[in-house]
Amino acid sequence: MTSPTSPRRPGDPAPPSEADRARALLLPVSEPEGTQDLDGDGVPAVLPGRPEPAQPPTRLATPAEESGLTCWNCSFGNREDRIFCRNCGAELRNPPTLQLPPPPRRSLKKPLLIAVAVLACLALVAGIVAAVRAFSGGDALVPAGLVVAPPEQAEATREDPQHPVRNAFDGVTDSWWGPGRAGEGKGEAVQARYVRPVHLRAIRIHPGVSTRPADKEKQARPREIRVIVTDGQGKGSEKRYRLEDGKPLLAEIDVPEARQVQVVLESAYGATGGRQVAICEIELFRAPA
Incomplete structure (x- = not known):
């Protein structure tokens, strides 16, 4: 059942048509910038390039020379009133103390083994000489210097x-x-x-x-x-x-x-x-x- 419509009064706008209502549902989309065809030749307009001005060379600031205290870490000069090195940040007044490792303990094992080996060699030589003398009945060597x-x-x-x-x-x-x-x-x-x-x-x-x-x-x-x-x-x-x-x-x-x-x-x-x-x-x- 269709609801009754009120009668149109003189001066009222005409009701929107079906096409107008459908067009109202569409979202407007704008053309992307820089792609408008201004000349109508199918090629979008391009702005001319603008030259960049030359930049002066950058120079790093060199710290002023200081003397008085030489950093123990980086050998950089510092004023005597400084507490920390202006170059590496090390503390100037309390340099670390070099801790030397304790001297290695001298092992007696190796000299003892050498002494044992020497004594063993001497004992072996003495045994050989004794065996020769026992076999030969005496010293068969030529006397020294003769x-x-x-x-x-x-x-x-x-x-x-x-x-x-x-x-x-x-x-x-x-x-x-x-x-x-x-x-x-x-x-x-x-x-x-x-x-x-x-x-x-x-x-x-x-x-x-x-x-x-x-x-x-x-x-x-x-x-x-x-x-x-x-x-x-x-x-x-x-x-x-x-x-x-x-x-x-x-x-x-x-x-x-x-x-x-x-x-x-x-x-x-x-x-x-x-x-x-x-x-x-x-x-x-x-x-x-």
């Missing part, structure tokens, strides 16, 4: 055909000389000669058939001997020596022009049971040339 002087000729009053006198001067201790008769061999002698005079300084005699302790009892060993050294003029000097059983004898004989050396047997150890006296090596030493 050189070996092997004789040019060797003779003996008697010799065992299987153990001739040359074995006593062959430079090895596993061969030996024997007089070829059982007993102490008193008076039997070995003689070494030189064609040219030699300044002899020492003699070393290795008793027995070898320097190995296991071979000690195989033959008799010299106990008392005489050593006679004769020079080029026929003048001789004689000394008597007593050997310890199974140990070598090292004796000094200082003859400047020696031509002949004799080792004469006087008594022996273990000269029983058909054993003869044995000497495995006689070494003569001279002064260096």
Whole structure:
């Protein structure tokens, strides 16, 4: 049912039409600025560019030089009445105290290990020397400052055909000389000669058939001997020596022009049971040339 409308009075505006009411619902939209076509050629108008004026270069203000206090942190100069550095802000009156680390404690572990290693090496060397001496029956090294002087000729009053006198001067201790008769061999002698005079300084005699302790009892060993050294003029000097059983004898004989050396047997150890006296090596030493 349609509501009744009031009658229109003279002078009243005409009621809006349907098109007017629809147009009133639309929101007006304005043209964007700068895109209006003023000339009607389809190209929006553009304002001409405006040059920017040149700007003067910017300079940083340099602080005035000050003296009196030098900053401990940045070495910058400051007036004496300043409390803080004007450059880095550090406090000028109370610079921090440098705290040095405590000195490192010296460890005794490393020196102790070195000392132990040195002692171990010395003990090893001493053990090797002792083993060599035990095996050889004595010190087989050349005395300090001397050189070996092997004789040019060797003779003996008697010799065992299987153990001739040359074995006593062959430079090895596993061969030996024997007089070829059982007993102490008193008076039997070995003689070494030189064609040219030699300044002899020492003699070393290795008793027995070898320097190995296991071979000690195989033959008799010299106990008392005489050593006679004769020079080029026929003048001789004689000394008597007593050997310890199974140990070598090292004796000094200082003859400047020696031509002949004799080792004469006087008594022996273990000269029983058909054993003869044995000497495995006689070494003569001279002064260096």
